[in-house]
Structures are given as structure tokens and as C-alpha cells.
Amino acid sequence: MADTISREEALSLLMKYNKEAFHIRHALTVEGVMKWYAGELGFGDEAEHWGIVGLLHDIDFEMYPEEHCQKAPELLQNGGVGEDIIHSVCSHGYGICSDVEPTHLMEKVLFAADELTGLIWAAALMRPSKSVMDMEVSSVKKKFKDKRFAQGCSRDIIKQGAEMLGWELPELFEKTILAMRSCEESVTDEMKALGLE
Numbered sequence: 799m800a801d802t803i804s805r806e807e808a809l810s811l812l813m814k815y816n817k818e819a820f821h822i823r824h825a826l827t828v829e830g831v832m833k834w835y836a837g838e839l840g841f842g843d844e845a846e847h848w849g850i851v852g853l854l855h856d857i858d859f860e861m862y863p864e865e866h867c868q869k870a871p872e873l874l875q876n877g878g879v880g881e882d883i884i885h886s887v888c889s890h891g892y893g894i895c896s897d898v899e900p901t902h903l904m905e906k907v908l909f910a911a912d913e914l915t916g917l918i919w920a921a922a923l924m925r926p927s928k929s930v931m932d933m934e935v936s937s938v939k940k941k942f943k944d945k946r947f948a949q950g951c952s953r954d955i956i957k958q959g960a961e962m963l964g965w966e967l968p969e970l971f972e973k974t975i976l977a978m979r980s981c982e983e984s985v986t987d988e989m990k991a992l993g994l995e
């Protein structure tokens with residue numbers, strides 16, 4: 799699959815519209831998670847493409863939270879991003895802020911893992927280690943059930959994502975923890991290199 803944008807260009811585009819460390823760390827994490835899933839699901843040769851979609855998926859959220867997924871196509875088109883990536887980015891808000899349905903497996907993974915990545919990272923920050931390296935599925939299950947914890951992370955979206963993929967929740971939890979472990983160190987290194995941590 800040919801990309802119309804390199805990873806380097808995608809990062810500059812992300813940083814043009816995102817300044818807060820929290821948002822940039824989330825983008826880098828979802829990039830790493832998507833790359834891990836590409837390899838896991840037999841799309842290793844498309845890993846960079848899956849990663850770029852992850853990196854750009856929330857591009858409009860920091861500056862245009864009220865127009866999330868609506869403003870993204872314009873920002874991405876102006877940045878030279880192709881229609882396939884724009885479709886994938888918009889599909890992660892399906893039923894919430896967009897009517898673009900996730901069709902490709904990669905889009906379903908993004909839909910399911912984006913929200914869950916937020917929940918797992920919020921849980922990691924509560925731990926002494928501030929890390930997912932020592933986090934188990936059981937603690938994610940507990941946090942998932944605790945309605946008062948990370949209320950901004952919709953449990954319904956995570957459930958809907960698991961259904962789209964045909965996976966049970968524990969499978970989605972386990973894979974996403976492994977995906978986040980695979981990139982935690984490199985994300986931290988890049989945040990430092992960007993002067994954000």
C-alpha cells in the first residue's frame with residue numbers, strides 16, 4: 799500500500815496541530831500499538847502504514863475538540879495525506895463523531911485499541927512503576943469494570959470494537975497490553991528527544 803506521506807512528514811503534521819505532551823504521547827503510543835498489531839495480524843509489510851494512521855488519528859482533537867473527525871480531512875488534505883488514510887482516521891470516530899464505518903481490519907483495530915490504550919495508560923499512571931511493563935490483564939479488567947475510573951474512556955466503544963474484531967474482551971486487553979509494552983520505551987525516548995518529557 800503506497801503512502802502519500804512519510805513517517806517524518808506525518809510527525810511534523812501531527813506536531814503542527816498538537817502541542818500538549820499528553821496528546822503527542824497518545825499519538826506515538828497508538829502508532830506503536832498499530833505497528834505491533836500489523837505484525838501480529840499478518841500485515842507486517844504494512845506496519846509503517848498502520849503506524850502512520852495511528853500517529854495521525856487524533857490530529858484535530860487538541861485544537862478542534864468540538865469538530866473531532868470533521869476537521870481532520872481538511873488538515874490531512876492540506877498536509878498531503880491520501881484519501882485512504884483520511885478514511886481510516888475518520889472511521890475511528892464511527893457512530894460518535896463520524897459516519898465513516900471501519901471496513902479494513904486495520905480500521906477495526908484502531909477503533910478498538912485507541913480508546914482502550916487511553917484506559918490502560920490511565921491505569922499505568924496510577925501504578926508505582928508508571929508503566930505497562932508490569933501490568934496484567936486482571937488489573938485492566940478491574941479498571942474496565944470500575945465506572946468511576948477514567949470516565950472519559952468509553953467502555954461501550956471498547957466493547958463495540960471487540961465485537962467488530964470478533965474477539966472477547968480479555969483477548970483485546972491482552973493483545974493491547976503487549977502492543978503497548980512493545981513501544982513504551984521507544985515512545986518515552988522519542989518524547990524526550992522532542993523535549994516533551
Ligand SMILES: [Fe+2]
Binds near residue numbers: 824828856912913
Ligand atoms: Fe485517540
